Amino acid sequence: MSAAPEPVFEAPWHAQVFAMTVHLNETGLFAWDQWAQRFGATLARHRVDRDLDGGEDYFVAWLETLEGFLAELSVADAAQVEKLRAAWEEAYLSTPHGAPVRLADGAVG
Amino acid sequence: MDMAGWLRQSAVMPHDHSDHDHPHSLLPPEPALRLKALETLLVRKGLVDPAAMDAIIDTYENRIGPRNGARVVAKAWVDPAFHAALMEDATAAVSELGYYGRQGEHMVAVENTAKVHNMVVCTLCSCYPWPLLGIPPGWYKSDAYRARAVREPRKVLADFGVILPQDTAVRVWDSTAEVRYLVIPQRPDGTEGLDEETLAALVTRDSMIGTGLVVSA
DSSP: OOSOOOOSOSSHHHHHHHHHHHHHHHTTSSOHHHHHHHHHHHHHHHHHHSOOOSSHHHHHHHHHHHHHHHHHTTSSOHHHHHHHHHHHHHHHHHSBTTSOOOOOTTOOO | OOHHHHHHHHHHSOOOOTTSOOSBOOOOOHHHHHHHHHHHHHHHTTSOOHHHHHHHHHIIIIIOSHHHHHHHHHHHHHOHHHHHHHHHOHHHHHHTTTOOSTTOSSEEEEEOOSSEEEEEEOSSSOOOOHHHHOSOOHHHHSHHHHHHHHHOHHHHHHHTTOOOOTTSEEEEEEOOSSOEEEEEOOOOTTOTTOOHHHHHHHOOHHHHHTSSOOOOO
């Protein structure tokens, strides 16, 4: 066995979105079959437009499903998430290269 | 550094791009930014513990993977009592070896013979026996595999370099959120004297999904 093992996750955020979903299932926020049904539906919807290759686009579909499911469960309002996304973007853009990136105190949420 | 540590670092340290002189930190890709926003919100609400997320990533990066399934297959080859128990109730049999947990609540072992070759797919999404095989490879999650495995399994097998005799039947198992399958590949000829550990090293991930065969070293 000379070949190096394939990475389990291609990008850090793939691992993070996977872990967050497993974590929320473990803490009892939803059952796994509820998740699988919704994720399957997202994949089927995306497939109408193009073939998914099982890499980045798979996790994009995963994230979209999680965002929708958490909104459906009333734990993450889409507008609130968008405000935080904008706050993080601003934090990255205003932080000098090499310095830790943090949300400004009192950032929206 | 392991993935969990790397993630923790990458969460606070911008990426290093020495070929450009960036006045500010590099913006993460759009989905990563959206996920960060979601995580921030859920941490504030007390619904997400970042340390628990790190532990989950560490588990799937470093502790769970196809080596687990390979040990199960090798044991089934050499231990008739375990083989019988595995075919009877795979979930119970592998639990006794310490392989249980998420996505492994109901596992079924399907055994390849000269007459039948089994392969596994999840047409719904990507259900997979995590405790035995870890996280599925990209191709298992692709539309191409998920659609073609059922429709034209022999062609898919050929793409993987697996050519079966015409009189070997191909059986395709569709995983669900409830039932996950482990293929027990055929033990290759010429491995009669090998011990369990040596045999386990021959067993590939693909052979346990049914898209590969085990060959002797």
